[in-house]
Amino acid sequence: MKTYFSIGEMSKINNISIQALRYYDQIDLFKPNYINPKNHYRYYHIKQFFYLDIIKYLKYINTPLAEIKSIINSGPETMYSFLDAQEAVIRAKVDKLQRSQQLINMRKSQLAAQLLLKKQELGKVYTRTIPERPILKVACARITPYDEPDLYMHELAAFLEKAGSLVDNHYGCIYPLKPYSSSAAIHYEAVYTSVVTQPLIPLSSKISSGLIPAGKYLCIAFEWSSEHYYRYYSKLLTAANKRKLPPNALVYEVSLPNNYNSAQKENFITELQILINN
Amino acid sequence: MKTYFSIGEMSKINNISIQALRYYDQIDLFKPNYINPKNHYRYYHIKQFFYLDIIKYLKYINTPLAEIKSIINSGPETMYSFLDAQEAVIRAKVDKLQRSQQLINMRKSQLAAQLLLKKQELGKVYTRTIPERPILKVACARITPYDEPDLYMHELAAFLEKAGSLVDNHYGCIYPLKPYSSSAAIHYEAVYTSVVTQPLIPLSSKISSGLIPAGKYLCIAFEWSSEHYYRYYSKLLTAANKRKLPPNALVYEVSLPNNYNSAQKENFITELQILINN
Numbered sequence: 001m002k003t004y005f006s007i008g009e010m011s012k013i014n015n016i017s018i019q020a021l022r023y024y025d026q027i028d029l030f031k032p033n034y035i036n037p038k039n040h041y042r043y044y045h046i047k048q049f050f051y052l053d054i055i056k057y058l059k060y061i062n063t064p065l066a067e068i069k070s071i072i073n074s075g076p077e078t079m080y081s082f083l084d085a086q087e088a089v090i091r092a093k094v095d096k097l098q099r100s101q102q103l104i105n106m107r108k109s110q111l112a113a114q115l116l117l118k119k120q121e122l123g124k125v126y127t128r129t130i131p132e133r134p135i136l137k138v139a140c141a142r143i144t145p146y147d148e149p150d151l152y153m154h155e156l157a158a159f160l161e162k163a164g165s166l167v168d169n170h171y172g173c174i175y176p177l178k179p180y181s182s183s184a185a186i187h188y189e190a191v192y193t194s195v196v197t198q199p200l201i202p203l204s205s206k207i208s209s210g211l212i213p214a215g216k217y218l219c220i221a222f223e224w225s226s227e228h229y230y231r232y233y234s235k236l237l238t239a240a241n242k243r244k245l246p247p248n249a250l251v252y253e254v255s256l257p258n259n260y261n262s263a264q265k266e267n268f269i270t271e272l273q274i275l276i277n278n
Numbered sequence: 279m280k281t282y283f284s285i286g287e288m289s290k291i292n293n294i295s296i297q298a299l300r301y302y303d304q305i306d307l308f309k310p311n312y313i314n315p316k317n318h319y320r321y322y323h324i325k326q327f328f329y330l331d332i333i334k335y336l337k338y339i340n341t342p343l344a345e346i347k348s349i350i351n352s353g354p355e356t357m358y359s360f361l362d363a364q365e366a367v368i369r370a371k372v373d374k375l376q377r378s379q380q381l382i383n384m385r386k387s388q389l390a391a392q393l394l395l396k397k398q399e400l401g402k403v404y405t406r407t408i409p410e411r412p413i414l415k416v417a418c419a420r421i422t423p424y425d426e427p428d429l430y431m432h433e434l435a436a437f438l439e440k441a442g443s444l445v446d447n448h449y450g451c452i453y454p455l456k457p458y459s460s461s462a463a464i465h466y467e468a469v470y471t472s473v474v475t476q477p478l479i480p481l482s483s484k485i486s487s488g489l490i491p492a493g494k495y496l497c498i499a500f501e502w503s504s505e506h507y508y509r510y511y512s513k514l515l516t517a518a519n520k521r522k523l524p525p526n527a528l529v530y531e532v533s534l535p536n537n538y539n540s541a542q543k544e545n546f547i548t549e550l551q552i553l554i555n556n
Contacts, residue, residue: 046428051540053435053447060444061378072538080389087382090375097372100339104365111358150324157331161293166338169331260350262329
């Protein structure tokens with residue numbers, strides 16, 4: 001049975017580059033077991049395969065080389081505590097990636113809805129079913145469709161960031177369904193953003209969590225314009241009045257960006273939504 | 279309401295470094311909306327917060343800056359397909375990390391068992407309960423405790439690597455329980471390694487999967503030595519013979535390294551295990 005292997009054979013058999021083996025030798029991490037005294041060729045012993053696998057294992061679980069060097073010069077107790085710590089590191093990475101995945105899924109379903117809206121005839125009243133939406137909302141002081149809700153939106157973004165999450169750029173406003181005399185008479189009660197799960201840090205006096213119920217909604221969609229807002233609102237109100245809604249009905253206004261670059265002209269598609277049954 | 283913000287204010291309010299903002303400006307990713315014609319100071323508009331959050335969101339989900347630049351200059355359709363692809367990338371990362379976690383957990387439980395063995399009196403027969411072990415095994419041709427099973431071990435390691443997993447340096451040998459005349463008469467039937475789950479790629483003619491049953495095992499532990507192997511085996515056999523085991527009983531030989539550096543002297547603790555009831 002062959003027991004000694006050149007660096008080239010070692011590389012091929014153990015699926016590791018010659019460069020890596022040379023570097024491991026250089027930094028005294030993993031050295032050839034035998035040097036031919038005549039030609040100074042370096043050879044690895046077959047028994048070293050097992051030890052190389054330990055190094056490969058530690059690399060696979062994301063251990064830096066310096067740490068690998070210290071671990072392989074220790075015993076099983078140190079290996080155990082290291083693995084324990086490394087498990088926590090990996091768990092944290094998985095958690096962060098899974099939060100990213102949830103954010104992506106939420107955003108994807110919003111984008112899918114937005115792409116459907118684009119196919120909807122703008123300026124016409126229609127109904128559609130919307131699933132339950134967990135939200136985080138901030139109470140507003142007297143802002144109307146003419147004003148900029150950006151500071152409120154920013155409060156939600158900053159809050160979510162503090163909680164270790166991220167806002168997903170999906171904002172909405174809430175106000176009571178009423179016969180207003182103009183857009184300027186509409187006062188938003190709250191600005192909200194969708195969240196995957198409610199944040200675990202305590203809410204502040206202004207920020208609270210909530211749920212927009214699942215159900216069938218009466219809607220109208222249009223290109224955002226403060227100028228034409230009232231016209232679309234009135235059309236939706238007329239349709240709503242034919243349905244005898246409860247006196248405390250709410251309007252959810254959702255605006256979705258059609259472009260993502262602040263250097264371009266603002267372009268949002270807005271949908272007003274009124275729950276008609278759940 | 280304040281609508282223009284200096285780079286310092288922008289940095290503070292939006293939790294992003296001034297360096298990052300300068301760099302985003304330089305590469306035309308995100309530029310101040312207004313430059314004072316007199317002093318050339320650069321200002322961001324409050325409406326830009328929303329667009330900065332889009333960039334932060336894309337960074338959070340691990341998007342390289344070059345790709346962010348191309349996405350924010352596109353529309354919702356491109357954003358959707360990008361998120362779809364990015365979700366798959368993240369899912370693959372999570373899968374790999376979760377496999378690492380499983381490997382770590384398996385190794386931790388093996389190390390815990392090894393640390394218990396160390397407290398066991400060496401060279402004495404005892405019983406202990408061992409949970410079920412899924413294994414991958416390779417059939418052996420006539421090797422004894424005097425030979426090197428390293429090539430067989432390597433076959434398993436290479437196979438697992440091809441299957442996208444990794445060997446965890448926990449090897450064992452299996453042979454029939456019999457009254458051998460010496461160690462040299464013992465012939466291993468198979469060399470195995472523990473696996474978290476069975477690999478999904480097809481097995482070869484030599485490599486097969488198996489399960490070592492959970493149950494109570496009659497064991498003896500000693501520092502590995504081919505010289506003294508037979509003495510410990512005989513002691514275990516004598517104890518086993520008092521228990522009337524079935525004629526086809528097997529011996530599982532497990533060796534665990536006490537050090538991890540091939541430059542040090544080999545030092546394994548070996549345990550021979552015979553299932554007495556499950």
